[in-house]
Amino acid sequence: MMDTRTKSLLFCLALIHAIQAQDQSGFISLDCGLPANSSYTTNLTYISDAAYINSGETENIDLYKNSYEQQLWTVRSFPNGTRNCYNISNITDGTKYLIRASFLYGNYDGIRSPPIFDLYFGDSLWVTVNITSETYTFNYEIIHVPSTNKVQICLINKEAGTPFISALEFRPLPDHIYSIGSGSLLLAFRYDIGSTSNIPYRFPYDVFDRIWPPINNDKYYDRLSTSLTVDVNQSENQPPAIVMETTIVPKNASRPFFFIWETGDENIQYYAYLYFAELVKLKPKQFRGFNISHNGNYWEGPIVPDYLSTSSIYNIKPLDPGKHHNLTLTQIENSTLPPIFNAVEIYSNIEILELESDQGDVDAIKKIKSTYKVINDWEGDPCIPRTYPWSGIGCSDESSPRIISLNLSSSNLTGFISTDILDLTALQILDLSNNDLTGKVPDLSKLSKLEVLNLENNNLSCPIPPELIRRFNDSLLSLSVKCNNEIVVEKKEKNKVVIPVVASIGGLLIIAIIAGIVFWIARSKRKQEGNDAVEVHRPETNTNVGDSSLETRIRQFTYSEVVRVTNNFVRILGRGSFGAVYHGMIDDIQVAVKMLAPSAIQSHDQFKAEECILYLYLVFHI
Structure with a gap:
């Protein structure tokens, strides 16, 4: 026990030291979990951390509160998402800082299960936080000179309990x-x-x-x-x-x-x-x-x-x-x-x-986030830490990482496909499937490195930009898209894209007569059709040889149906200037399926005329 004289001396010394050291210039003191726009002053002035992070839940420590400094009375916990990041942008680059993160569990969640999680500074693992006691304050400090006026500190969920933090502090040093x-x-x-x-x-x-x-x-x-x-x-x-x-x-x-x-x-x-x-x-x-x-x-x-x-x-x-x-x-x-x-x-x-992601990519992905109201864990730098990028995002392993994949499948997206995606110039994979996107497909061929494009199960309208079809045909792009609920273009491998037209086969009788009739009907009924229609022509003739009439019935097939009809295009009957011809079966009737290559799309009318002549040609050879 200290005597009265010793206590008085210590008190006087404390006053002297306090007078000599009141300057908090450059200090950043965040009380994590303090209500937004709140602050208080003890020996130090603390403010809420709410302005530096957009995720997490605030909790109070009640059991041990009076035994600890006030900045430890609340915590911010992160039950959702793999990564949750603080973005501190009011520091001075080139200044040496003591940076401290503090953690007091205090059984804030009532389950008496202290967690283990990782703490990252920028792209580097700062420390694995292992909370081994409810009542002990764990302080982790680094001395570091930031290269820019902003830093990112992330808590990473390791599936060993919910990450949390009590206080975050920056102290400038000489x-x-x-x-x-x-x-x-x-x-x-x-x-x-x-x-x-x-x-x-x-x-x-x-x-x-x-x-x-x-x-x-x-x-x-x-x-x-x-x-x-x-x-x-x-x-x-x-x-x-x-x-x-x-x-x-x-x-x-x-x-x-x-x-x-x-x-x-x-x-x-x-x-x-x-x-x-x-x-x-x-x-x-x-x-x-x-x-x-x-x-x-x-x-x-x-x-x-x-x-x-x-x-x-x-x-x-x-x-x-x-x-x-x-x-x-x-x-x-x-x-x-x-x-x-x-x-x-x-x-x-x-x-x-x-490290920092490419600024152009950062600007673009933030606009996309704003457009589609993506919230999950999209905070801070999308690619940093590189081990834990934003969910749905893949990044290159560079000193200035680029976004190379974007997967927003099944994310409840609505509206048009954002043209801000075109600013992700390093993008190789884009998956926007299983949403409620509408409107036309933009010309994503401007993304010169794009290799996989999945737009399935949306409400998009046609036509598909011809340049995308060309790249697909040239084995440069794997494409999956459905528009107007009629056309499906789906290739999981880099093969040529095709638009199918099916012509049925009647019989083997009076080939010369039917050839003339079919050719005349094709010329008289030829119409301008957009690329967003799939036509299935089944010319059906009367058995009366003397009857010159020929009834033509049109039916539409989806691509998956054509795959089934042709047994996955297993048998090739021949190739022409407009594409390959495959053997198929519809209701026990042999058919020939001619696949129109994208390079021939502009001559669609001519193709439709040729298909009727092809009908006779194939009847003879099947």
Whole structure:
């Protein structure tokens, strides 16, 4: 227990530090789950996260609320979608930031099942969040220099519980601190080693709002403290003065100081930041000095802490790799006093990739989203993280990813096919099937890389743009489309597109007479027909040879019916200038099916005349 004098001193020091560190310039403090347009101020000013994300559900923590800081009283949970992303656009590019995400489960959902999920920064996995306790606050920090004025932070559902978040914070840092040459830093741990208060210190004691939790070392170490102010301004990383005003020393003066941690990955590169300040006014014959070794190898020293002044010891190059790390502080030969240790930070190296999708694709897909009111998980960058793009979207594996596939099948789309799709110039696959789209099919052939187009089961009208048919015929496009409920063009493989016309076969009698009659009827009844009709001509003759009349009946067939009639086009009877001719059966009657190639569409009338002559020709040969 602290006496009244000690408490008064701590209170006065707190006031001093608070006065010196009130500047929150550049701070972004988001209370996740706080109602939109809300804010409050404790030591820090927090605002709602609602302006930075359009998904998730807000929840309250009631059971443990009074034991935690206010920003932890609410959470935003994400029961829907694989990815849910925050988009922070009011940062300063080129500025070094400490970025922290905080998670307090607190059994907010009442099911006592803490989740596991991934946290992504840009295109990089920041950390797998494993909530192992209901009552513990999990803080994850990185030190990073954003390359643009916006960043994206995503929570990824791993089917191991519902992702959630309590707070998200950005703190600008001076350029000269935490410099390792390249890459970014991921906090492994940070400790106030000599703490006498058993509470974590942060802003306003720490001007950068780092969190310094205490660590219990009473078994082997004694605590020292001072009521005087320790200068931290000479230290490069400026730890809080209140942290530096306490320290520990070994109870056994001849015993080295061991600081040990284990890791499951021996390839992790660690960076150590150690802080020392002499708190005792040494007598003339007293001297404190020590060396630091890592895993038995000399690292730094001799370290001679200055009285009431902070020294920072750190490594620009990473520590030697290994699964076991032991920092040992050993008294040097002429030292009369044991080592001291005030505070420590350990970071590992992390590579953060801040990729962005092609801006033209981003603009186009956002317009498509607005047109069709697609909401699901379409937030942030459509292709980043590349492992988890927007649902229904496929992206290329490039430094500036392109959208190469778009699948909005069965998405309740209505209206016309958006011409904004034409701005997705790298698109290879487009599936808009099973919706309620209307109007004409736009000339999607302008998408030069398009290989698969599925527009089935909509209410589209014809004609199909000729250029799409040509590309289909040239084996450049797999096409599935139905328009006016009459024409079906469906190819799952890259073969030539065809429009079928079926001519029936009558019998083998009086070929010459019938040929003349059929040719005359074809010429007299020829009409201009659009490409959006399928005609099936079944000329039926009277058995009276002397009767020159010939009744013609027209019936329409769908493409699937023609496939069935021809047994999937298994038997070819011949080929002509307008296309191939296939054998088929309709109601036990042999028929010839001539497939009109797209290149012959403009000569459709001529084809219809030829089909009647073809009728006689095929009767003779079948």
